[in-house]
Structure formats: structure tokens, C-alpha cells
Amino acid sequence: MNAVVEVRDAHVVHRARTGGLFRRDRVYALTGADLSVAPGETVGVVGESGCGKSTLAKVLVGIERPVRGTVSYGGRDLWTMPPAERRATVGAGTGVVFQDPSTALNRRLPVRRILRDPLDVHRRGTPAEREERVRELMALVGLPGALADALPGRLSGGQRQRVAIARALALEPALIVADEPTSALDVSVRAQILNLLLDLRERLGPALVFVSHDIQTVRRMSDRVITMYLGRIVEEAPAADVAGAARHPYTRALFSAAPGLLHPVDPIPLRGPVPSATRPPSGCPFRTRCWRADAVCAESLPEFSAASRPGHRFRCHHPVQEDTPIRDQRARSPE
Numbered sequence: 624m625n626a627v628v629e630v631r632d633a634h635v636v637h638r639a640r641t642g643g644l645f646r647r648d649r650v651y652a653l654t655g656a657d658l659s660v661a662p663g664e665t666v667g668v669v670g671e672s673g674c675g676k677s678t679l680a681k682v683l684v685g686i687e688r689p690v691r692g693t694v695s696y697g698g699r700d701l702w703t704m705p706p707a708e709r710r711a712t713v714g715a716g717t718g719v720v721f722q723d724p725s726t727a728l729n730r731r732l733p734v735r736r737i738l739r740d741p742l743d744v745h746r747r748g749t750p751a752e753r754e755e756r757v758r759e760l761m762a763l764v765g766l767p768g769a770l771a772d773a774l775p776g777r778l779s780g781g782q783r784q785r786v787a788i789a790r791a792l793a794l795e796p797a798l799i800v801a802d803e804p805t806s807a808l809d810v811s812v813r814a815q816i817l818n819l820l821l822d823l824r825e826r827l828g829p830a831l832v833f834v835s836h837d838i839q840t841v842r843r844m845s846d847r848v849i850t851m852y853l854g855r856i857v858e859e860a861p862a863a864d865v866a867g868a869a870r871h872p873y874t875r876a877l878f879s880a881a882p883g884l885l886h887p888v889d890p891i892p893l894r895g896p897v898p899s900a901t902r903p904p905s906g907c908p909f910r911t912r913c914w915r916a917d918a919v920c921a922e923s924l925p926e927f928s929a930a931s932r933p934g935h936r937f938r939c940h941h942p943v944q945e946d947t948p949i950r951d952q953r954a955r956s957p958e
């Protein structure tokens with residue numbers, strides 16, 4: 624089946640003032656990322672802060688242009704399309720839900736106008752049909768019709784995120800990208816928003832790319848989980864297998880530290896913070912914190928190897944054995 628979106632060998636490099644006043648360093652935000660999203664599937668993206676999750680999300684929806692590599696919709700490269708066609712393709716084909724609904728929504732527009740905007744821009748239906756669609760969208764995300772004329776400032780955080788989700792769904796896109804959609808919300812409403820996303824996915828069937836720090840939620844929501852480290856995708860596994868059968872030591876460490884494990888284990892401690900994305904280590908970027916690393920890891924990052932389960936692959940010279948129980952996975956530890 625054709626992918627909804629396909630990213631091949633994508634590289635994103637930023638220029639940032641990380642050194643002295645006049646020095647601009649290169650920040651390697653995304654390096655050689657490959658990702659293909661099938662219709663209707665949910666892909667979860669995990670990794671520590673700064674590892675490139677949002678950058679990958681932005682590349683998927685054409686907000687960030689890779690300096691190298693391709694992003695294809697329906698087999699056509701987004702960045703070789705004329706700009707108007709690119710905007711139309713991305714605008715109608717994707718919906719984006721960002722972390723903070725208070726900055727993502729135009730504060731001066733009432734809910735009704737926010738939801739009508741994509742319909743107007745893409746000229747969907749008659750004015751009366753658009754009004755009807757706005758009512759339909761509000762009902763879909765559980766917003767009372769009485770809020771149609773409210774400005775975002777009058778809404779609660781959860782209601783604002785419902786508006787953002789409704790806006791993302793307005794044109795019935797084949798792909799929704801949700802980047803930390805609940806992390807700016809009160810704990811009490813996070814579950815409601817997650818359940819809403821899950822429910823809408825079931826009912827409407829878009830593919831969903833879900834970025835989150837909450838590893839257990841990602842695992843529960845996704846069909847497939849992508850682990851990122853310092854701008855690289857280092858493992859890709861079916862969500863059902865990722866906690867127990869991950870082969871990359873970094874994925875193991877992330878899951879060992881995630882609350883809510885069925886059989887809690889001692890978290891695998893990682894040495895120090897993630898290195899700077901301006902000077903990623905040679906070879907495998909994880910080697911400076913990995914308890915299994917040796918000299919070969921400084922020389923190269925291996926290509927992906929296939930694990931025994933379909934759809935599971937990883938990049939590591941010294942992968943954890945698949946059937947290693949989570950509590951024994953520190954074998955080869957130098958400590």
C-alpha cells in the first residue's frame with residue numbers, strides 16, 4: 624500500500640549562536656532519517672529532549688525543509704513541487720496539533736473563524752456547508768456549540784486543544800501529526816485529550832504520528848515506535864514488542880526508566896546528559912553513554928539490522944539479545 628508520507632535520508636542542520644557572540648555553530652537536528660507512514664497507522668516517536676523528534680515532525684508536514692533528502696506525498700517530492708501545490712498538498716493532506724494550544728491558535732479569532740479558516744483557504748463547499756462543517760467539527764471534539772463565538776482566551780487549556788484538534792481534522796487529512804499534544808495541559812485533562820485523539824483515530828482512520836516524552840502512552844497508542852537519539856533514528860519496532868524485545872541499548876534504557884512497567888525494574892542509569900547536537904560523537908552517537916560500547920562504536924554507526932520480528936530494526940554494533948529479560952539487560956556493563 625502506498626505510504627501517506629515517506630521521508631528518505633532527511634538531514635536538517637540549523638545555524639545557532641551556541642559559542643561566542645559572532646560564532647554560529649551547526650546544529651545537527653536530524654541526520655539521515657528514513658520514515659514511511661502507512662495509511663491509518665499510528666507511529667510513536669520517543670527520545671530525550673533535543674533528540675530531533677519535533678524536527679522530524681516538522682519535516683513530515685513540510686514546515687521544515689531538509690537540507691538533504693526527500694519528503695514524498697503520494698510518491699511526489701514535496702520540495703520539488705511549485706510552492707502553491709506544496710501548500711495545497713500539505714494543507715489538505717495533513718493536520719498538526721502542537722504542544723501549546725495557547726500559542727498555536729490565533730488569539731483574535733473566535734472558534735468559529737479558526738475552524739472555518741482551512742475550509743475557506745481550500746475552498747471546501749459553499750459558505751453554508753462550511754458553517755455546517757464547523758458545527759460538525761465542534762461536536763466531533765466535544766465542544767459545546769455555545770463556544771463558537773468565544774475567543775481562545777476564554778477557553779480552558781483542554782478546550783483550546785480540542786479546537787486545535789478540530790482544526791487539524793477540518794479537511795479530513797490522511798495524516799495527523801501530534802507533537803506533545805498533552806504536555807502543556809493540566810494533568811487532569813491529559814487523559815481526556817488522549818482519549819479524544821484515540822477515539823477520532825478509530826472513527827476517522829487517519830494515520831497518526833505521535834511525539835511524546837510519555838513513553839508508556841506512546842507504546843499504548845502506537846502500532847510502531849521509533850526511538851531517536853541525537854538526530855538519528857536508532858530503532859523502529861512494533862509497539863507490542865518494544866518494551867520487552869528492544870535491541871538498542873538506548874531504547875532499553877528509556878523503557879527501563881519509564882513509570883508504569885508491568886514488572887518495575889531498576890532504571891538503567893545513563894552517564895551524563897545527551898551530548899551537544901553541535902558536536903555529535905563520531906560513530907554511534909549513543910556510545911558516550913552506552914554501557915555496551917567499545918572501540919568499534921567510535922568508528923561507525925552500523926546500518927539497520929533486521930530483528931526477528933517483522934517491522935523491527937535497529938542500528939547497533941552490540942545489540943541487547945532479544946530474549947534478555949529487562950532486569951538482566953545490563954550484561955556487559957563495565958561497572
Ligand SMILES: Nc1ncnc2c1ncn2[C@@H]1O[C@H](COP(=O)(O)OP(=O)(O)OP(=O)(O)O)[C@@H](O)[C@H]1O
Nearest residue numbers: 637638639650652671672673674675676677678900
Ligand atoms: N530553530 C532552531 N535553531 C537552532 N537549533 C534548533 C532549532 N530548532 C531545533 N534546534 C535544535 O535541534 C535539536 C533538535 O531539536 P528538536 O526540537 O527537534 O528536539 P526534540 O526531541 O523535539 O526536543 P523536545 O523533546 O525538547 O521538544 C536540538 O539540539 C535543538 O536545540
